[in-house]
Amino acid sequence: MGSEQKLPTVIAQMWGRKPVSRRGPSPGLTLGRITDVAIEIADAEGLAGVRMSSVAARLGVSTMSLYGYVTSKDDLLTAMVDAAAPDPPEPGTLTWREYLALWARANRDFLSGHPWLLEVSPLTPPTGPRTLRWLDRALTVLAGAGLAAAEAINITSTLSAYAVSAATLQSAMSGTVDEAGPEGLAGYTALLTQLVDASSYPGLAAALESGAFGAAPDWVEEADFTFGLTLLLDGIEALIARRKETEP
Amino acid sequence: MGSEQKLPTVIAQMWGRKPVSRRGPSPGLTLGRITDVAIEIADAEGLAGVRMSSVAARLGVSTMSLYGYVTSKDDLLTAMVDAAAPDPPEPGTLTWREYLALWARANRDFLSGHPWLLEVSPLTPPTGPRTLRWLDRALTVLAGAGLAAAEAINITSTLSAYAVSAATLQSAMSGTVDEAGPEGLAGYTALLTQLVDASSYPGLAAALESGAFGAAPDWVEEADFTFGLTLLLDGIEALIARRKETEP
DNA sequence: AAGATATAGTGTATCTCGTACGGAGTTAGA
DNA sequence: TCTAACTCCGTACGAGATACACTATATCTT
Numbered sequence: 001m002g003s004e005q006k007l008p009t010v011i012a013q014m015w016g017r018k019p020v021s022r023r024g025p026s027p028g029l030t031l032g033r034i035t036d037v038a039i040e041i042a043d044a045e046g047l048a049g050v051r052m053s054s055v056a057a058r059l060g061v062s063t064m065s066l067y068g069y070v071t072s073k074d075d076l077l078t079a080m081v082d083a084a085a086p087d088p089p090e091p092g093t094l095t096w097r098e099y100l101a102l103w104a105r106a107n108r109d110f111l112s113g114h115p116w117l118l119e120v121s122p123l124t125p126p127t128g129p130r131t132l133r134w135l136d137r138a139l140t141v142l143a144g145a146g147l148a149a150a151e152a153i154n155i156t157s158t159l160s161a162y163a164v165s166a167a168t169l170q171s172a173m174s175g176t177v178d179e180a181g182p183e184g185l186a187g188y189t190a191l192l193t194q195l196v197d198a199s200s201y202p203g204l205a206a207a208l209e210s211g212a213f214g215a216a217p218d219w220v221e222e223a224d225f226t227f228g229l230t231l232l233l234d235g236i237e238a239l240i241a242r243r244k245e246t247e248p
Numbered sequence: 249m250g251s252e253q254k255l256p257t258v259i260a261q262m263w264g265r266k267p268v269s270r271r272g273p274s275p276g277l278t279l280g281r282i283t284d285v286a287i288e289i290a291d292a293e294g295l296a297g298v299r300m301s302s303v304a305a306r307l308g309v310s311t312m313s314l315y316g317y318v319t320s321k322d323d324l325l326t327a328m329v330d331a332a333a334p335d336p337p338e339p340g341t342l343t344w345r346e347y348l349a350l351w352a353r354a355n356r357d358f359l360s361g362h363p364w365l366l367e368v369s370p371l372t373p374p375t376g377p378r379t380l381r382w383l384d385r386a387l388t389v390l391a392g393a394g395l396a397a398a399e400a401i402n403i404t405s406t407l408s409a410y411a412v413s414a415a416t417l418q419s420a421m422s423g424t425v426d427e428a429g430p431e432g433l434a435g436y437t438a439l440l441t442q443l444v445d446a447s448s449y450p451g452l453a454a455a456l457e458s459g460a461f462g463a464a465p466d467w468v469e470e471a472d473f474t475f476g477l478t479l480l481l482d483g484i485e486a487l488i489a490r491r492k493e494t495e496p
Numbered sequence: 497a498a499g500a501t502a503t504a505g506t507g508t509a510t511c512t513c514g515t516a517c518g519g520a521g522t523t524a525g526a
Numbered sequence: 527t528c529t530a531a532c533t534c535c536g537t538a539c540g541a542g543a544t545a546c547a548c549t550a551t552a553t554c555t556t
Contacts, residue, residue, distance in 0.1 A: 007442065015443055024503030025551045051542065064544080065505050073543065119369065123416040125436055132440075132449060140451030149460030151475070152451075157413055158476045165409030168371040188373055192380075194255065195263055201380060203388030203400075212397030227399070228406050231483030238482050272532025273522050300514065310535050312515080321514065 010075040014082055014128045029059065031069050035083040038076060039114070047116040052076075077120050082128025084114050088137045096145040096240075097233055103138055104159050104229055111167035118171060122164045123157075146243050155236055162232060166225050173221075189213045258323040262330055262376045277307065279317050283331035286324060287362070295364040300324075325368050330376025332362050336385045344393040344488075345481055351386055352407050352477055359415035366419060370412045371405075394491050403484055410480060414473050421469075437461045 007017065013031045037058050041049045052073055056063040070076045089102045111117050126132050135156060142152035173185040192213065198205035207213065255265065261279045286303045300321055304311045318324045337350045359365050374380050383404060390400035421433040440461065446453035455461065 007439070011439070011443075021502070021553095023501065023551095023553050025505080027504065029504095052544085053542075062506050063542095064507080067544075068504060118371075121367065121416075123366075123413050124420050125417070127436075127439065127443075129443075132444070132452065136444075136449040136451040138451070139455050143451060143454060149455035149458045150472075153455060153460055154472050154476050155479070157417060158410060158479065161409045161413030162406055164413075165371055165405055168369075169373070169405060172372050191255070191259070191375065195259075195375075195377075196380070201384040203384040203386070203391060204380065206391060207387050207397035207401060210397045212401055224398070224402050228402050231403070231406070231487060232480065233483075234486050235479035235481075235483040238486075239479065269531065271522095271524055271530065273534080275533070299512085301512095311513095312536080313534050315515075316533060 009071050010078050011127055013069070014079055027068070029061065029065070029069060031079055032083065034059065034066060034069055034076070035079045038080050039084050042080065042116040043114060047119050050076075050080075050116075079128070081117060081120055082126075082130050084110070084117060085128070085130040085134065086110055087130070088134045091137065091141055096141045097237065099141045100138065100159060100233060100236070101229060103134070103141075104163050104232075105225070107134065107160060107163035108166045108170075108225065111163060112170055115167075115171045118164065118168050123161060145240050147240065151239070159232060162228060166228070170221060185213070257319050258326050259375055261317070262327055275316070277309065277313070277317060279327055280331065282307065282314060282317055282324070283327045286328050287332050290328065290364040291362060295367050298324075298328075298364075327376070329365060329368055330374075330378050332358070332365060333376070333378040333382065334358055335378070336382045339385065339389055344389045345485065347389045348386065348407060348481060348484070349477060351382070351389075352411050352480075353473070355382065355408060355411035356414045356418075356473065359412060360418055363415075363419045366412065366416050371409060393488050395488065399487070407480060410476060414476070418469060433461070 007015075012018065034055065038050050038055045041054060041058065052066055053063045055076070056066050066076070070079065086106075089099070089106050091099050094102065111122070126135055138156040138159070139149070139152045142155060143149065147155070173188070189208070192204065192208055196204045196208065255263075260266065282303065285306050286298050289297045289302055289306065300314055301311045303324070304314050314324070318327065334354075337347070337354050339347050342350065359370070374383055386404040386407070387397070387400045390403060391397065395403070421436065437456070440452065440456055444452045444456065
């Protein structure tokens with residue numbers, strides 16, 4: 001078949017497809033070690049802390065030696081995203097609905113645990129072994145529920161978008177009080193209160209007045225997440241019912 | 249009530265709240281002119297083309313004079329995002345469902361029209377007059393349908409995430425054949441075919457085999473969008489029905 | 497063994513950008 | 527007229543990514 005395309009370098013590396021050569025000194029590092037360290041830095045200092053130099057320093061090598069493992073910093077980021085993804089939950093004996101709920105929640109949770117992921121194009125199609133496993137699990141479960149592959153793909157990406165949206169909100173609203181103040185939910189509410197007048201923004205003004213933007217402790221956020229998720233799953237359930245009807 | 253917080257500079261500027269002073273020469277530029285030019289550049293060359301120097305050059309001023317209007321490049325980006333948003337569709341006599349469908353589609357369309365928006369934290373809460381108008385319209389319509397403000401907010405952010413997700417997919421999949429090839433849907437499919445084996449990724453392998461990733465002309469993408477949107481709207485409809493039931 | 501050759505790691509040099517700083521010209525109010 | 531507030535600009539600095547050339551090393555070939 002010979003349809004072997006040359007894989008982009010990072011991708012080959014993420015999948016452990018290095019053209020293992022025997023000549024010369026053996027590599028002192030692994031892409032895995034590099035991404036691990038980079039992830040540690042990103043978790044601790046944010047994405048801005050991840051510099052080729054800082055990563056190299058923590059590994060005890062020179063900056064330039066990293067370029068033996070990645071072709072650019074972008075490559076490193078791509079590899080980090082995949083490496084940061086945990087294993088997806090196991091379907092076990094769960095129903096499709098239970099599993100997808102679990103999947104979406106776990107998805108959001110690991111995004112929340114690594115907020116910098118949200119800054120690295122969080123919605124682009126997955127290409128690494130770990131992120132693809134997430135996709136695979138969801139597709140498998142949905143196929144088992146009787147949906148066509150195209151439908152399953154669509155649903156998965158919608159759920160994933162929902163998880164990203166929730167994680168982003170969460171991260172934006174829990175804003176650490178860094179600089180000039182108006183970060184976080186309280187600051188946001190104050191901001192809107194100042195800017196929004198009822199004649200131009202009737203809907204917003206009403207929402208502000210009703211306190212819907214009010215302080216949201218963790219459990220409320222959790223309730224919000226469940227609320228939207230239920231909406232989505234209801235829609236999916238309706239679709240599955242329709243499909244079952246058509247061809248039982 | 250004197251609770252006047254000092255607004256962050258960009259935000260004040262976006263809302264036209266400059267402490268108009270009379271001394272000195274009058275400004276030769278406007279934040280609006282600056283963002284317009286910056287948006288032109290971003291549309292033409294991508295976000296990377298937007299440099300303080302390139303923007304200034306196109307305006308015929310020195311790089312540093314921009315700092316009289318924005319306090320940093322980040323500020324400029326924030327202002328660009330708001331300026332790039334068109335007016336949201338008018339509710340007119342549409343039902344809530346028709347309107348939200350229109351809203352989501354229009355949302356996705358303007359993101360697709362300015363792909364660089366997807367690189368600038370597309371899911372953070374809106375702070376500009378234009379993006380807030382989008383939020384306002386959706387809230388108004390949902391309130392009219394009988395939902396509580398908190399519910400409406402949640403729904404809006406989910407719909408918005410869906411639009412972002414669709415735009416991102418579209419932009420990733422229509423990948424201009426730039427560099428080393430494997431961009432776009434065809435490339436992505438080829439990539440997966442090479443990487444995915446049926447034992448580790450059964451769901452993906454099946455989807456690939458069924459051709460669900462196959463070439464998707466525009467109309468198919470449109471159908472996909474409608475498909476997922478229907479899912480969401482169905483969920484919302486069920487919720488509204490429940491609410492109506494409870495307190496008619 | 498003795499090359500020959502491919503590879504890993506490093507130091508230095510660039511290049512691109514954002515932005516701090518200080519100065520010069522400008523206009524309205526005192 | 528003097529001065530304060532302000533706009534705009536030129537220059538300088540510094541951060542950070544990466545190209546390049548070089549050295550050291552380990553394996554393969556003869």
